[in-house]
Amino acid sequence: MMDKRQRMKSLLFSISIVFCLSSFVQKSFGQFVYDNRVYKPSIKTVQFYNATKEGAFPVINLNSNDQLLLTFDELGSNTRTYNYTIEHCDAQWNPSRISPTEYLQSFTEDRILDYRYSVSTIQKYVHYELTFPNRNIAPKISGNYLLKVYENGDFNNPILTRRFYVVNTRANVLAQIVPSNDVSLRQTNQKINFQVNFSGMVVQNPYSDIRVLLMQNARSETAQLNSRPTFIRGTSLEYSDISINDFPGGNEYRHVDTRSLRLNSERIARIFRDTANTVLLLADRSRDQENYLFTYDNNGNFYVRNQEGSDPKIDADYAQIYFNLGIPGATADNSVYVVGKFNDYVLDRRSKMDFDAVKGRYFFNTLLKQGIYDYQYVMVDRTGKADYTTLEGNHFETENDYQILVYYRPPGARWEELVGYRLLNTTKR
Structure with missing residues (x-):
């Protein structure tokens, strides 16, 4: 009788553990978007990359010494308690809905403890940093993960x-x-043909077990998912169909350089320094032209720099940057947005330009930390369709990075693994 009671207690305890873990997973779904997003207006200058190189694609090898570095600022002088966790997702960024014990080696959440106050800046801020995997948070399996930062647990x-x-x-x-x-697209588009060799893997059905995702310049809105290979040759899958992986080349990004707030750089018209820093940029115009013109860019990225300081993480100041764009025959029928990695390419009210019907120009301002920023203009029509090429141009010669990610779902598995990664650059073939 006692053994039966003990077994019943053990069963109830196991059920309660599973329920708690399930509640943790379900609770984490509610408020978060499964993409790169900032939810609090006072959070600025979010950078997240493989710690070996600033601005690198945030990919690490499983069970290695690779680490990721997250940095961000919060405007003001007060520190706050920020916690974080990670969640496993599939190739299309749907939650895998498995318990944290299946994809985490250690704890389910941790606290960000590394922070510093700004020094000698007009705009006061607190700079936070997080490096992981670490002793408290480390992934157990490969795949896509979403890092979530939240306040006070x-x-x-x-x-x-x-x-x-x-x-x-x-x-x-x-x-x-x-x-x-x-x-008709040969002067504008860049097509990616590739092969995936899976020798040594148990692949029962290549049409369902393996999916390959391509992105241009790590931008989620450019992602193309390949679920069916064009040809299967032994343990090699070939993706070369004429209708797939054909990307508009776009154009090199525009840039603004605010490394110095004392001297005007190439694209700056005026700098005002008083109770706040204000930077007026030279007028931009549409670049929808026939001929390609090479200009060096960072493929949409940005880098924090301060020529007058010694540690830009805490002594680079913030400035209100004013953009303006002239378009011949501009009307209020179309909306225009300013996007780059600095605002996660999000088309919302925080990136939308104001239209001045009298001047026929678009205006926009945003608060940016000193540094070098890539940006581009995006036109959106009344139906909400985004057009990335009308204002910027579209050329086959444009220098771009492409990320190729290979996903594999083993027979009977409940999640997708990431089993291959390749970085491809148009100028390094």
């Missing part, structure tokens, strides 16, 4: 989210960039 008070990738390399990727198969 409250999932209903989100601060920011960042996507990152953990790869357990088991598949080899060979790729090349070729002109589009569509003759």
